[in-house]
Amino acid sequence: MSAPSSRHAPIRGEVTRIGATSRIEEAERRIATVSRLLDELVTVPGTRHRFGLDAVVGLIPGFGDVASAAIGVWIIAEAARFRLPPIVLARMVVNTLVDLGVGVVPVVGDAFDFFFKSNTRNVELFRRHATDPGASTTEHRAFLAGLALLLIGVVWLLAIAVGSVLSIELPAP
Numbered sequence: 001m002s003a004p005s006s007r008h009a010p011i012r013g014e015v016t017r018i019g020a021t022s023r024i025e026e027a028e029r030r031i032a033t034v035s036r037l038l039d040e041l042v043t044v045p046g047t048r049h050r051f052g053l054d055a056v057v058g059l060i061p062g063f064g065d066v067a068s069a070a071i072g073v074w075i076i077a078e079a080a081r082f083r084l085p086p087i088v089l090a091r092m093v094v095n096t097l098v099d100l101g102v103g104v105v106p107v108v109g110d111a112f113d114f115f116f117k118s119n120t121r122n123v124e125l126f127r128r129h130a131t132d133p134g135a136s137t138t139e140h141r142a143f144l145a146g147l148a149l150l151l152i153g154v155v156w157l158l159a160i161a162v163g164s165v166l167s168i169e170l171p172a173p
Contacts, residue, residue, distance in 0.1 A: 024082060024130045031075050032123050038071060039117040055113040058103050065103035068113075072096035075122050084129045091140045092122045094147065 041052035057064035076092045099118035103109040129135050 021131075027078050027082065028123070028127060028130070031078050031126060034071060034075065035117075035119040035123045038068060039120045049114075051114050054099075054117075054119070055110065058110055058113040061106070062104070065100055065109065065113075068103065069096055069100040072099065072118055072122065075119060075126075079122070079126045079130070082126075082130045084126065085137050085140075087137045087140045087144065088125055088129045090144055092125055094144070095121050 037052055038054040039052045040050040043050050054068045057067060073096065076089060076096065079092060080089055095118040099113070099116060102112045102116070105112075129137075
């Protein structure tokens, strides 16, 4: 008599999960490759810091940062296909918009591209939330709530400044 096999017939849910896992791995491999090219292609000699094509292409005024942001949007679209929580997708969008917004500023944007790696951050978000759908999104909610409060404060200060400037009485000539 042979010993019972420890292998069992796959349960329907397991087959689906295995199929989903391979899809996630394939997508992660695609976006991680693109992210490495954009953010971590070359190591700066004598340091552990890396940079990629994003920092180099960003030197081309206007075009470089827009092209990099377009690739960032593709990464977000790939993540959206796996039904990541909307709050995580929003955080990915913020990462890409910050990279674009600061990246277009001459000199400052080029230095920023060297240090802020939005695509790498977005790949990490994808890995965490695609492989563990139940992963906590509390930190992303707190970050976006803080960002919303900051933007409201800036708009409020601008409104006060504009109102103050408009209420200045100019002496008649």
